[in-house]
Amino acid sequence: MTASHLDKVIDGAIARQRIVGTVVLAARDGEIVYRRAAGSADREQGIALREDALFRLASITKPLVATAALKLADEETIDLSAPVTEWLPDFRPRLPDGTAPAITLQHLLTHTAGLSYGFLEAPDGPYRRAGVSDGLDQPGLSLAENLARIASCPLAYAPGTGWRYSVATDVLGAVLQEATGMPLPAIVQREVTGPLRMRDTAFHVVDADRLAVPYRDARPAPPTRMASEEEVPFMEGVARFTPGRIFDAAAYPSGGSGMAGTADDVMRFLLSLRTSNRAILRAAEVDRTGTGAMTQGPxxxxxxxxxxxxxxxxxxxxxxxxxxxxxxxxxxxxxxxxLADLVVVQLTNTTFEGMAGAFPRDVRNAAYKDFT
Incomplete structure (x- = not known):
């Protein structure tokens, strides 16, 4: 199959300096039909991006941790309907009226627990005042301390009555540790990355020479190289990044954003979810119905x-x-x-264009033109 539309989108984004570098993979009917690395892993040093480049995965960590949780539920190690306090007795965030409703693992998995993210709030919001880490910053912060900070903040709504993207997967990771007696990295390796032979994906960097340098959007272009501490405006608030966190052994393993890995590994995971290839999860466990909340627009x-x-x-x-x-x-x-049996993975080293700019939409549209 040809991929003229994808090539045009990638070449255009790099030429217009919307992104610094990208690795894009596409699979149709379970087979890779397109792979390309383009742009720079380190623009200032003139290092080209390779297909086996490592990226800080941020929220691509979430489905891996969620999958580990679903497998543990299938094995009856945990019960998704049980309250979080069964494993974290001190985790009791309250509503503004002072009541502490039960939060279940199901609420954590679906981001319906009433929790939040600091970058979704104003600079003086409760998560910022409490010093809550979104899992992208504050290396050295312990999980126990971050859980205490989260629990000190008021819930945005009663669990199960709304939807809000949140630190819920970090809390879920803490539950999995308590339920198994194992560190979260070991759980994810045992349940997901190990069985799928995702050898380059972990809560640490397996080969620092292959790690892409992170950049941030700038207007006007080009994107700028991230500093050791970086604040990037996003939605109502500001997202805080500490790129060096991935190298800090003392940083808690963030279930929501703590892993690094490659496009090939992410593709391997996503292909395992195909209906005809349930390598990890039973068909019933891949929830394609979703909440009624509008999470990415209509x-x-x-x-x-x-x-x-x-x-x-x-x-x-x-x-x-x-x-x-x-x-x-x-x-x-x-x-x-x-239904189309089409899977696309697009990793870049450019925040936020590669996630929420025009580039991912253009990659999506081009993939359908090229392969369907």
Missing amino acids: GWGFGYLGAVLGHPKEAHSPQSAGTLQWGGAYGHYWFVDP
Whole structure:
């Protein structure tokens, strides 16, 4: 198959300096039909990006941790309907009226627990005042301390009555550790990355020479190299990045954003979710119905592993109903269309263009033109 549209999108984004570098993979009917690395891993040093480049995965970590949780539920190690306090007795965030409603693991998986992210709030919001880490900053902060800070903040709504993207997967990671007596990195390796032979994906960097340098959007272009501490405006707030966190052994393993890995490994994981290849999860566990909340605009809900497309026409998307997709704050995007049997992984080293700019939308549209 040719991929003239994808090549044009990638070449145009680099030429216009919307992104610094990218690795894009596409699979149709379970087979890789397109792979390309383009742009720079380190622009200032003149180092080209390779297909086996490592990226800070940010929220691509979430579906891996969620999958580990679903496997443990299948093995009856945990019960998704049970309250978080069964494993974390001191984790009791309250509503503004002072009550502490039960938060279940199901709420954590679907981001319906009433928790939040600091970057979704104003600079003086409760998570910022409490010093909550979004899992991208504050190396050396312990998980116990971050959980205490989260629990000190008021819930945005009663669990199960709304949807808000949040630190829920970090809390879920703490539950998995308590339930198994194992560190989260070991759990994810045992349940997901090990069985799928995702050898380059972990809560640490397996080969620092292959790690892409992170950049941030700048207006006017080009993107600028991230500093050791970086604040990037996003939505109502500011996202805080400490790129060196991935090298800090004392940093808690963030279930929401703590891993690094390659595009090939992410593709290997996503292909394992195909209906005809349940290498990890049973078919019933891949929730393609989602919540009723509008998570990525009209037509989109949220399941266990990411956003779920319920109404393609409302979303103005070429994707089929039941498509799963999500991204990562360091500049990533992926989707799995089960009806077209099309899977795309697009990793960049450019925040936020690679996740929430025009580039992921253009890659999506080009993939359908080239391969369907």
